Structure formats: C-alpha cells, structure tokens
Amino acid sequence: MPRPGGRRAIALAGAATLTAATALLTAPPASSAGTVTATCKKGSDWGTGFDGSCTITNGTGSAVNGWRLEADMPSGTSVGNVWDATKTVSGNHYTFTNAGWNGTIAPGASVGFGFGGSGSGWFANCTVNGASCDGTGTPGGDTEAPAAPSGLRSTGKTATSVTLAWNASTDNVGVTGYDVYNGGAKAASTTGTGATVGGLSAKTAYTFIVKARDAAGNTSPASASVAVTTDEGGSGGGDKIVGYFVDWGVYQRNYHVKNIETSGSAGKLTHINYAFGNVQGGKCTVGDSYADYERAYTADQSVDGAGDTWDQPLRGSFNQLRKLKKLHPGLKVLWSFGGWTWSGGFGQAAQNPAAFAESCYDLVEDPRWADVFDGIDIDWEYPNACGLTCDTSGPNALKNVLSALRSTFGSNNLVTAAITADASDGGKMDATDYAGASQYVDWLNPMTYDYFGAWAAQGPTAPHSPLTSYPGIPQAGFNSAETIAKLKAKGVPASKLLLGIGFYGRGWTGVTQSEPGGAATGPAPGTFEAGIEDYKVLKGKCPATGTVGGTAYAKCGGEWWSYDTPSTIGGKMAFAKDQGLGGAFFWELTGDTANGELIGAMRGGLG
Known part of the structure; x- marks a missing residue:
C-alpha cells in the first residue's frame, strides 16, 4: 500500500548549552479581548538551530472552525519539521494550517503546534486568520469565500x-x-x-x-x-472465522498446533490457513519442510498426547493438524501460498496458469498429507501492482490463475485468495479484475490491516486497521468500510468477502501526542521486529487509551500503538454482519492470548 512520508525528527544536540529564547508574543495585549490570538516562542536554541511552538487561543464567544497562522522568516533561517499542523512555504513566507484533529477551538480554549528550524532568526509579521497575532488590527481584507465543492x-x-x-x-x-x-x-x-x-x-x-x-x-x-x-440493518452474514497458522511460529514464538487446542481457539475456528508455501519456477513448492512435515513432536507437545516415532511417514505441523481435525471434524484446513516475501513468483505462474494449478494440486494432494488439506489459498501481494516487488502481469492475471485452480481442484475443494485492501482512487484495487476473479473462489480475504505503520518512521501516527475514516486520516480509501464498499461496487458479492482482523499492533516511538496524527522518531521496539508487537504483549505493556475509526490506540511513555481489542473487534463483527459478509479472518494465531481473547470476541460477534 502507499505509505505516507514522515514529519518530525529533531536532535537536541548540545543540550547543556541551550538557552531560552524570547517569545515572539509574550501575551496578548488588553485590546485583544474578543479576538483570536497566537503566541509563538522558541523552546531551545543552540545557535545554528532551534525548536519552537505556537499556541492559538480563541478569545471570542463562539467556536473557531479552522485556523491559519502566517509569518515571515529572515534570510538564513528556515522551519523544517512541523507537527500538529500543515506547512506551506513561498520564499521566506510560511503558512501553517490546522491538522484534522485540532481545527476546532472552543471559546476560551487553545491549541498548538510545534516545529524545528535552522538558523538564528525568528518570526516576523505574524498573522492568525488574517489578523495580527497579538490581536490588534483587523483581518487582512480577505472577504472572498471559497468556491463550492x-x-x-x-x-x-x-x-x-x-x-x-x-x-x-x-x-x-x-x-x-x-x-x-x-x-x-x-x-x-x-x-x-x-x-x-x-x-x-x-x-x-x-x-x-x-x-x-x-x-x-x-x-x-x-x-x-x-x-x-443506508443499508438494511440486521441482515446478518456468514459465520466463517478463518485463522492463519504460520509455519515459522514453531521456532522463536514456540507456538504449535497444540496451542490452537489448549487456547480454546480450535472450537471457534471454521478454517485454518497454513502459511506459507512458496511459489517458484511457475509452481507451488514447499516452504519449510522441517516445520511442515519433518519435525518430531514429543507426547507433551502433541495435540493428542501421543509422541511421534522415528519411522512414521508424516510428522511436523501437518501431522499435528491431522490430529486436530480428528478432534474437530468440522474444521477445514487450506494451504496458503505466497505471502509478502514469496509473491514474486506469481508473475511467472500467471504465464501458464494451467501448469501452475496442476503443480499446486499435486503438492496439496500429495498422498502423505492429502487428508490434511481441504483446498488452497492464494496470497498474491499484489497482482499487476507493487508489493515487495512489482509485476506487470496484467489486470486478468489473478482471474486466470484462480480460474485454472478452480478447474483443477474442482468443486469439492476450497479455493480462496487474500487480496489488497487499498480502496484509494487508482490504487491497487483498480489494477486487477477482482470481480472477475471472485467468480472462481469460495471467498476473498481483503487484508484490512496494515493501512498505516512505522515504515513512515516519522509519522503521522495512525491506526493500522481503521474500520472507518476519521478527520485527519493520512490517506483516503485506507479503511475497512471503504474497502468493502469498493469491492461490492465492483461486483464482488458480499457473501464472498471476509473482514480482516490483525492480532497485533503497529507502533512508533518518540511520540509526544496522545491522539492520532502525532510525529515520531521511528518504529517502536517489538519482540521480533521493530514497529510491530502481538496483542498479548500490548494489552499489558501499553493498554488502550482511546479509540478512533473503530479501532483502539494507546500512548505509553514515548510509544504510540494501535491495535484491536475484544471491544473494537465486537464493533467490527457487527459491521461484518450488517454488510452481509461471509465472516471474518485474522492474521495470525500467535498474537492472541493463551486463552484466545480475540478469537473469542470474533466468535461472540458473529454468533
């Protein structure tokens, strides 16, 4: 998905020598009563640079809806990073306008923004909403209204x-x-x-x-x-809950098929996507043979309490899934191929869809584990668009691949696909014929998470999985409601769409603002990767402090995280039912608590 640029990175070098700078305006004069005023000052000044802030105060008797502060900088002085405002520059003239969340100022209230600069000068000719920042004078003659939208x-x-x-x-x-x-x-x-x-x-x-x-x-x-x-309410939807089990989870994460059972999750799942098989040379191939079918499990590690023997034909996670299905006869398992790292092989596969489909069928239906799998899931990130790599496979490539898979696997096996959630104009969803592809699958999994994250290292902070848009969201079309709406408008049946949930959070560090939209200095530390952490860790490390766009966020110290909680998942499941969706899916099982809090919320919400 497109990833917005960052905003703030200030190094307070030489802190011991910092001196306080005088304010541009120390206080509004008495004549400013009943006006909007602004006070700007330096916080620190180390000779060649500074950081500063401006506070806009509403001294009127009614709310201010939107503000605009303008000022000139002398030659050799400039403003760089800005947070909590939007900056435009023309020569030495700077204009700062409100961000999405701080444009409304109640009577008597104040809002502010901050910035970093270089040089030794300071603001001159300051105005706010067209009038002098100190409250004297009158607005600068702007009486012309904008054109109608x-x-x-x-x-x-x-x-x-x-x-x-x-x-x-x-x-x-x-x-x-x-x-x-x-x-x-x-x-x-x-x-x-x-x-x-x-x-x-x-x-x-x-x-x-x-x-x-x-x-x-x-x-x-x-x-x-x-x-x-508006749509008809209470129409209901499907009750599918599809969870990804990742083969690498058996290593550092120490999460095994048995954990699906002991957490109580197995009884709440309808399907498991086993991730990932690779795509190489135009064929489906094994991703990790040791984790998949070679690793021996002892009795205490095994789903049914029986340990593996040295000479049994199938071991590893495949054998443990076989045992799990015996305990839960209605549970289905699909083998997922591709993913972020291994999607580069789909371009070659799309050149001969029939041969690719045949290779996948031969692998999934290998006699050693044919009874383990009930079908195939394709995770191509992204057809005819850019993910980890870019491809030019054409708008019909995914449709052709899925058509071949359906023909080869037949109607008695499941065929599904994970797809983009980018609903922006001209975005990834517009690069592929998803409506045409949908006719060959049992359902599609639009990945309605990872909209925003610390790949934009300096922010703005934003929830990675918003259900709806909200004022100040960094990118239009990056939320679940617009994703589902666009897919339905393209002709994908609601019953073939599952809503995606992330069992993890994404976070930044160096954040001072509690609400979304703040600046940062980089990704927050994570157990396995910077900028990402499991829900089971975050719920204790950084409890949620607010919600926005139907999901939760948390500010703890200098870290800012967003993630779904049982409560926000409940809201998302209500949305899925109202939309008549086929159910929901999640990435991935290792992020949940030992007693399956999040999957429990999904099952409780869907019924």
Whole structure:
C-alpha cells in the first residue's frame, strides 16, 4: 500500500548549552479581548538551530472552525519539521494550517503546534486568520469565500454510516477545511476531501451537502446535494472465522498446533490457513519442510498426547493438524501460498496458469498429507501492482490463475485468495479484475490491516486497521468500510468477502501526542521486529487509551500503538454482519492470548 512520508525528527544536540529564547508574543495585549490570538516562542536554541511552538487561543464567544497562522522568516533561517499542523512555504513566507484533529477551538480554549528550524532568526509579521497575532488590527481584507465543492458522491455505506468524497474547492488565499451537513445539521468537519458520517439509521434516506471554509471564516456556497439510503440493518452474514497458522511460529514464538487446542481457539475456528508455501519456477513448492512435515513432536507437545516415532511417514505441523481435525471434524484446513516475501513468483505462474494449478494440486494432494488439506489459498501481494516487488502481469492475471485452480481442484475443494485492501482512487484495487476473479473462489480475504505503520518512521501516527475514516486520516480509501464498499461496487458479492482482523499492533516511538496524527522518531521496539508487537504483549505493556475509526490506540511513555481489542473487534463483527459478509479472518494465531481473547470476541460477534 502507499505509505505516507514522515514529519518530525529533531536532535537536541548540545543540550547543556541551550538557552531560552524570547517569545515572539509574550501575551496578548488588553485590546485583544474578543479576538483570536497566537503566541509563538522558541523552546531551545543552540545557535545554528532551534525548536519552537505556537499556541492559538480563541478569545471570542463562539467556536473557531479552522485556523491559519502566517509569518515571515529572515534570510538564513528556515522551519523544517512541523507537527500538529500543515506547512506551506513561498520564499521566506510560511503558512501553517490546522491538522484534522485540532481545527476546532472552543471559546476560551487553545491549541498548538510545534516545529524545528535552522538558523538564528525568528518570526516576523505574524498573522492568525488574517489578523495580527497579538490581536490588534483587523483581518487582512480577505472577504472572498471559497468556491463550492464539486463532485460530492457516496463512496460507501453501511446500515449506520455513509462515506462521502468530493473534489477540492479553490480559494483566493486557501481552503482550511470542509463541513458536511446531513440535512440542515452539521454532521462532520474535516481538512480533507472525504468523511464518514456515522450514527445513522438502517434503510433510511439521507441528503448530504458540503461547504468549504477559509482561515478568515468565509464559507462557500453549498455543493450539489447527494442522496444516500443506508443499508438494511440486521441482515446478518456468514459465520466463517478463518485463522492463519504460520509455519515459522514453531521456532522463536514456540507456538504449535497444540496451542490452537489448549487456547480454546480450535472450537471457534471454521478454517485454518497454513502459511506459507512458496511459489517458484511457475509452481507451488514447499516452504519449510522441517516445520511442515519433518519435525518430531514429543507426547507433551502433541495435540493428542501421543509422541511421534522415528519411522512414521508424516510428522511436523501437518501431522499435528491431522490430529486436530480428528478432534474437530468440522474444521477445514487450506494451504496458503505466497505471502509478502514469496509473491514474486506469481508473475511467472500467471504465464501458464494451467501448469501452475496442476503443480499446486499435486503438492496439496500429495498422498502423505492429502487428508490434511481441504483446498488452497492464494496470497498474491499484489497482482499487476507493487508489493515487495512489482509485476506487470496484467489486470486478468489473478482471474486466470484462480480460474485454472478452480478447474483443477474442482468443486469439492476450497479455493480462496487474500487480496489488497487499498480502496484509494487508482490504487491497487483498480489494477486487477477482482470481480472477475471472485467468480472462481469460495471467498476473498481483503487484508484490512496494515493501512498505516512505522515504515513512515516519522509519522503521522495512525491506526493500522481503521474500520472507518476519521478527520485527519493520512490517506483516503485506507479503511475497512471503504474497502468493502469498493469491492461490492465492483461486483464482488458480499457473501464472498471476509473482514480482516490483525492480532497485533503497529507502533512508533518518540511520540509526544496522545491522539492520532502525532510525529515520531521511528518504529517502536517489538519482540521480533521493530514497529510491530502481538496483542498479548500490548494489552499489558501499553493498554488502550482511546479509540478512533473503530479501532483502539494507546500512548505509553514515548510509544504510540494501535491495535484491536475484544471491544473494537465486537464493533467490527457487527459491521461484518450488517454488510452481509461471509465472516471474518485474522492474521495470525500467535498474537492472541493463551486463552484466545480475540478469537473469542470474533466468535461472540458473529454468533
């Protein structure tokens, strides 16, 4: 998925020699009562650089919706990293506008932003919303309203929410935000060109408009309206719960098939995806023979308490899965091929889909373990688009591969595929014919997680698996509701879609802001990889402190994490039912607690 750039990285070198700098404005004068004012000051100054902050205070009797601070810097001085605001530069003139979450200032309240700079100078000619920062004078004559937003449209809906998008407005100075109205009532405010309006009733018609505003408080005419009827509520959906079991989990993570049983998860699962087989030379191949079918299990490690013998024909996780299926006769197991690291082989496989499908069938149905597997899962990241590598296989490649697999595996075996969740305009979902591919599968697993993470090392912080959009989200189309809506709009049946859940969190370090959108200095430390950690660790290490977009986030010390909890999973399962989806899936079993908290929430939510 596209990954947004970072924002903040300040090294406070020579801290012992730092001297306090004078403020641009120490306090608003008495004449500023009833106005919006700004106070900007340096926090530290080490001669060749500094860090600073600005506080905008609403001294009026009504809320301020959007702010814009402008100032000039002398030659040789510049502002670099900025957090909690958006910066634009023209020569030596700097403009800072509010972020998505701090544009509204209640009467008497204040908000702020920070920055780092180089050089020894400081702000001059400071204005806020067109008037002097110290509250004197009048706004700088900006009485021209922005143009009305155009192209208002619905990009997704549920029984209780509608997601909207529109084209950006123009203004003689600059647009600072948009207000969405549901009928005559303001329903949402945002700095972007999209918003989700929640709290709606099922199967009900609503009419929406949007207006733009600028820093001087001018409001545009209303856009053309759009009428949307929410989906029917309580329609229900499927009860599939598909969990990934990773073959490498038997090493450092010390997670084995027996853990699926002892955690109580086996009884809640309908399917297991065994990950991963490799794709090489146009064929399906074994990923890890030792973990898959060679490793010997002792009696205490085995699902049924019987240890492996040296001469038995099948050992390893495959044999343990066979034993697990005997305890749970309704449980199905699919062998997943590809994944992030091994998707590069699908391009060659797509050149001869029939030969590829035949190789996969021969491997999955190998007589040594044919009874273990009930079908095949394809995890191609991403067809005709870029993942770890890029391919130009064409928009029909996935459809052709899945058609060949269905023909070869027949109707008595399952064929499924994990797919992109990138619903942005022109994104990965638009590069492949997913609707055409869906006719050959039992279901698709859109990977509705990893939308955001510390690959953008300096932030902004954002939840990696938002259910819905929210004001200030870094990328439009990066949330589960819009993903499902776009796939359905393309023609994929809801019953063939499963909602993806991550049993882990993604996090940053060097974060000072509790809410999403803060700057960072890099990925937070993780047990096995920086920037990622299992739920079972995070629930104790960094308990959730808030929710946004239908998922949880946590601030602990300088670390900021986002992850799903049993509560937010409950909300996501309600969404899956309202949408009539086939169920849900998750990545992956080792992230859950020893008693299966998260899978329990999934089963409880789907019924």
